[in-house]
Amino acid sequence: MKNHVCLGVVTGSYGVRGEVRVKSFCAEPSAIGDYGPLTLDDGSVRKLTIVRPVKGGYAVRLAGVPHKEAAEALRGQRLWAHRDALPAPDEDEYYHSDLIGLTVLDTGGVELGRVHAIHDHGAGDLLEVRPRRGASILLPFTREAVPTVDIATGRIVADPPHGLRPGEGDDGSES
Structure with a gap:
């Protein structure tokens, strides 16, 4: 995705209420929830709310994901933030x-x-x-x-x- 930076990936469902397990690629992993709505590979834009840390990432709620089956269908989807929403990297740091x-x-x-x-x-x-x-x-x-x-x-x-x-x-x- 041009002008976007990948912040994480959905690794599967978590629980039965539509939460997903997310692996964050952010320098501070919990910051994945700080950049506003994120775009998935399928083009959908969803608000992300971190529910709790779990082994290997976070359990998160993505807007519009009502149940476990919908959450499981998102496995492998990457989460993208528009570059303008991210801080400029420091000198000698790169996305x-x-x-x-x-x-x-x-x-x-x-x-x-x-x-x-x-x-x-x-x-x-x-x-x-x-x-x-x-x-x-x-x-x-x-x-x-x-x-x-x-x-x-x-x-x-x-x-x-x-x-x-x-x-x-x-x-x-x-x-």
């Missing part, structure tokens, strides 16, 4: 949606690929960079590995750690 699709160049100007996704497995963000050919690389999203992010030009300059450059073997030799 994931701003990074997806950017061209990644190494420090010598050679294109490594494009950012396909951002993953966080608990030790910090990883940029999944997909080259034109070959396997994706997972690049640590640190100042050391990614010294320059230029949203305006659509480019990232990366200095991948040893062993992560495409074609580079574990021993540093070219494959």
Whole structure:
């Protein structure tokens, strides 16, 4: 969705009164209820009210969801806020949606690929960079590995750690 940022996803129903279980992607997870009505992937716009924290997220009430079956039908729907409703990111902070699709160049100007996704497995963000050919690389999203992010030009300059450059073997030799 253009001009929207994904704040979370419906992971299933919760209880029998139409509440849904939501996983929040917000830096402060409970802030998912602070941005006004959210747009779902299906295009519907719904007011979200957090009911209580639950394991893996929050039980929430979405306006217009009257029962468990309707809640279950929303499983997998992402929750989007209009970009204007969100605070501007601080310096050296980015919304994931701003990074997806950017061209990644190494420090010598050679294109490594494009950012396909951002993953966080608990030790910090990883940029999944997909080259034109070959396997994706997972690049640590640190100042050391990614010294320059230029949203305006659509480019990232990366200095991948040893062993992560495409074609580079574990021993540093070219494959």
